[in-house]
Amino acid sequence: MLDFIVIVLLSAGILFFFGTINGLLRFPDFYTRMHAAGKGDTLSTVLILLGLALYSFHHPSVQDLLTGYKIIFIAVLIAIASPTATHALMDAGYESGIKPWGGETDSEEEVDK
Amino acid sequence: MEKYIICIGVALLILMLVTLVRVIRGPSTIDRLVGVNVIGTKSTILIIIMGTLLGRVEMYVDIALAYALLNFIASLAAARFFQRHREESVVDAPQRQEGPSC
Amino acid sequence: MYHLLMFILMMLFWILMSGKFDTFHLVLGAISSLIVAWSSTDLLFQDRGKSPAARASEAGRFVLYACWLFWQIVLANFHVIYLSLTPKPIKETLSPHIFNFKTTLKTDFARFVLANSITLTPGTVTIRVSEDIFVVHAITVKAAGDLEGGSISEMERRVAWVFEKREIGGA
Structure with a gap:
């Protein structure tokens, strides 16, 4: 049962990470790429770390319990830090005057693939 | 179960290599920073997966914690540095923006 | 009051992170928590008006x-x-x-x-x-x-x- 939950969590994390990468490569400008990076990165990391924490609860001893709590602490830390880092990068890009991609007007620059 | 975790680690590694494409051909510096930030976050997971496979999670989890903190601070510092850097040379920012689009 | 709360929080955090319960590590943790509680309580508790229950x-x-x-x-x-x-x-x-x-x-x-x-x-x-x-x-x-x-x-x-x-x- 525990193994099943761990497998589901890890697979969901990989799936969301795949979506993130796809968005990161396909989206046309910096701001939309940050959408993919900020959301998908946070969720996939948290899911995979939760799965690994559950996996380390397999043999219930004090040491393993502490390890699991530490992994959950890393997950919470990343869940707070990753949107903040996204926000800082976004602010730097906005400050340095990157034009947002406007749809139909300037379609010849930054053609992907 | 061990084999499944190995598969997850390999999949993660391949996807991280794909992210490297964005780092290499990103039009501006900030695009590259985004890619580096994503790769750094995933390296934290990779460290813990390695610890799980080697049977020494209690040691690797501390390294992963330090790596997560370091990645966050490095990304903040890079963003801040880039902001300062571009503020000084804000005159030539539009020209440089149009140039290196690939 | 707030310094004591901060000290208890930091001590719990130390125990969670170190995972060792012998005298040496506990004393070391108490000293570090004391320094942190003395120097940077203001970072965690900014307005002193609220009660702990709130x-x-x-x-x-x-x-x-x-x-x-x-x-x-x-x-x-x-x-x-x-x-x-x-x-x-x-x-x-x-x-x-x-x-x-x-x-x-x-x-x-x-x-x-x-x-x-x-x-x-x-x-x-x-x-x-x-x-x-x-x-x-x-x-x-x-x-x-x-x-x-x-x-x-x-x-x-x-x-x-x-x-x-x-x-x-x-x-």
């Missing part, structure tokens, strides 16, 4: 809010996957634009939580927070329409419920 209920409400936020993050990820995997040319599905948004939240921490929540919910990312103006980037017209209509004010109402225990009527 803080505890605030933390409880924050956990409830985090559960709701987690569900929103999952929805946001399905949104990103849907946008990035559509077989149509990507330029037809996206229609990004930037708009401003004025908040009524008072404290810095509540604004920080609201900015991170906007980043993590479907279709929007916060670009900049200056005083009470949020600069928000929306990825599609539909997401922006949701925001103008209800989604952000809904989220702002929830954050205000967590931190200021009041209801915001309308926008």
Whole structure:
């Protein structure tokens, strides 16, 4: 049962990470790429770390319990830090005057693939 | 179960290599920073997966914690540095923006 | 009072992180916690007006809010996957634009939580927070329409419920 939950969590994390990468490569400008990076990165990391924490609860001893709590602490830390880092990068890009991609007007620059 | 975790680690590694494409051909510096930030976050997971496979999670989890903190601070510092850097040379920012689009 | 609370929190954190219970490590942890509690209590407890009971209920409400936020993050990820995997040319599905948004939240921490929540919910990312103006980037017209209509004010109402225990009527 525990193994099943761990497998589901890890697979969901990989799936969301795949979506993130796809968005990161396909989206046309910096701001939309940050959408993919900020959301998908946070969720996939948290899911995979939760799965690994559950996996380390397999043999219930004090040491393993502490390890699991530490992994959950890393997950919470990343869940707070990753949107903040996204926000800082976004602010730097906005400050340095990157034009947002406007749809139909300037379609010849930054053609992907 | 061990084999499944190995598969997850390999999949993660391949996807991280794909992210490297964005780092290499990103039009501006900030695009590259985004890619580096994503790769750094995933390296934290990779460290813990390695610890799980080697049977020494209690040691690797501390390294992963330090790596997560370091990645966050490095990304903040890079963003801040880039902001300062571009503020000084804000005159030539539009020209440089149009140039290196690939 | 607050120094004692900070010391207890730091000591618990030390025990969780070290995992050793012999005298040497506990004394070392007590010394470090004492130094941290003496030097930087102000970082964690900014306004001294609130009672500890109010803080505890605030933390409880924050956990409830985090559960709701987690569900929103999952929805946001399905949104990103849907946008990035559509077989149509990507330029037809996206229609990004930037708009401003004025908040009524008072404290810095509540604004920080609201900015991170906007980043993590479907279709929007916060670009900049200056005083009470949020600069928000929306990825599609539909997401922006949701925001103008209800989604952000809904989220702002929830954050205000967590931190200021009041209801915001309308926008």
